[in-house]
Amino acid sequence: MAGKWEWENATAGAVAGFATVAIMHPLDVIRTRFQVNDGRLSNLPSYKNTPHALFTIARYEAFTRLFLDHPFLGDFFFFFYxxxxxxxxxxxxxxxxxxxxxxxxxEAGALVSFCTNPVWLIKTRLQLQNPLHQTRQYSGVYDALKTILKEEGWTALYRGIWPSLFLVSHGAIQFTAYEELRKFLVDFKSDRAKNKGVEVLNSVDYTILGGSSKVAAILFTYPIQVVRSRLQQRPNTDGVPRYADSFHVVKDTARFEGVRGFYKGITANLLKNVPASAVTFVVYENVLKVFRLTKRKD
Structure with missing residues (x-):
C-alpha cells in the first residue's frame, strides 16, 4: 500500500495550485511591489493602498499585466508532504x-525551496517590471532566465535562498495548524453525528480550516517574505544588487522604515492568500474525495 496515494496527492495539489493562481494572481503582483518599495530612490511606482495599486497598474500598464508573467509550477508541496x-x-x-x-x-518546504527558488526569483522580477525601468525589460520567462545567466551567473538564481529556507516555517505552521484543527473538527462533528464512519467535513469546513491556518502562518512569517523579495530584485543599472545579503536587508529596513517596513503589502497578501488557501484546500480535499470514490467503485 506504500506510495498508493502519491500521484493522487500530486494531482490534487497541482489542480488546487492552478485554481489558486488563476483567481488570486493580481494581488500577488501588488503584494510584491509593495514589499520591495523601501521609500528611497527606486524605479518602482508608489501606491497609496491596494485598491490604488490595482487601479494604477490596470490603467497605465494594461490590465493583462496583473495576470501575465507567472511561470506555472505544479504544487510539489502536497506531493512531498x-x-x-x-x-x-x-x-x-x-x-x-x-x-x-x-x-x-x-521537510517538504525545504525540498520545494531548493527546487523552486529560481522560479520565484524570475517571477518576482517579472512582477516588478514597469514603465519606469531603466534597463531592457525581460520579454518573458525564457528571456529572463537567459539574461540572468548571461549577466549575473547561475548563482543569481539562488538569491534569497536563505530566507526561502526560513520560510519553511510558513508551511510548517500552516499545515500543522490545519491538521490539528481538522482533527479536532472531525472528532467534534463525528461525536455529534454519532457515526465515525461517515465523511463529516464539507467544503465550508475546509474553507474555514484553510483560511484560519493561513492567517496564523502569514502573521508569523511575513517579514521573511519581505526580505526575500528585496533580495530578489533586479540589480541596478550598474549591475550591483540593491542589497548584499539578508542581514543588509534587515538592517536597512529596520533603520529607515521601522517595524512597518517588514509588513509592507500585508493587506494584499492577506487578501490574496487567505482566500487562496481556502480555495486550495477545498479543491485539494474534494479532488481526493473523487479519487477515493473512484477507488471504491473499482
Missing amino acids: SGAKKRYARDREDKLSPGLHLAAAA
Missing part, C-alpha cells in the same frame, strides 16, 4: 503527532 507523512507513520491508519506534522511540513 504526503510522502513525508507516510514515512513518519508506522502504517496508513496511524495518526501523526503535531511534532511529526511539523517535521513533515518542514
Whole structure:
C-alpha cells in the first residue's frame, strides 16, 4: 500500500495550485511591489493602498499585466508532504503527532525551496517590471532566465535562498495548524453525528480550516517574505544588487522604515492568500474525495 496515494496527492495539489493562481494572481503582483518599495530612490511606482495599486497598474500598464508573467509550477508541496507523512507513520491508519506534522511540513518546504527558488526569483522580477525601468525589460520567462545567466551567473538564481529556507516555517505552521484543527473538527462533528464512519467535513469546513491556518502562518512569517523579495530584485543599472545579503536587508529596513517596513503589502497578501488557501484546500480535499470514490467503485 506504500506510495498508493502519491500521484493522487500530486494531482490534487497541482489542480488546487492552478485554481489558486488563476483567481488570486493580481494581488500577488501588488503584494510584491509593495514589499520591495523601501521609500528611497527606486524605479518602482508608489501606491497609496491596494485598491490604488490595482487601479494604477490596470490603467497605465494594461490590465493583462496583473495576470501575465507567472511561470506555472505544479504544487510539489502536497506531493512531498504526503510522502513525508507516510514515512513518519508506522502504517496508513496511524495518526501523526503535531511534532511529526511539523517535521513533515518542514521537510517538504525545504525540498520545494531548493527546487523552486529560481522560479520565484524570475517571477518576482517579472512582477516588478514597469514603465519606469531603466534597463531592457525581460520579454518573458525564457528571456529572463537567459539574461540572468548571461549577466549575473547561475548563482543569481539562488538569491534569497536563505530566507526561502526560513520560510519553511510558513508551511510548517500552516499545515500543522490545519491538521490539528481538522482533527479536532472531525472528532467534534463525528461525536455529534454519532457515526465515525461517515465523511463529516464539507467544503465550508475546509474553507474555514484553510483560511484560519493561513492567517496564523502569514502573521508569523511575513517579514521573511519581505526580505526575500528585496533580495530578489533586479540589480541596478550598474549591475550591483540593491542589497548584499539578508542581514543588509534587515538592517536597512529596520533603520529607515521601522517595524512597518517588514509588513509592507500585508493587506494584499492577506487578501490574496487567505482566500487562496481556502480555495486550495477545498479543491485539494474534494479532488481526493473523487479519487477515493473512484477507488471504491473499482
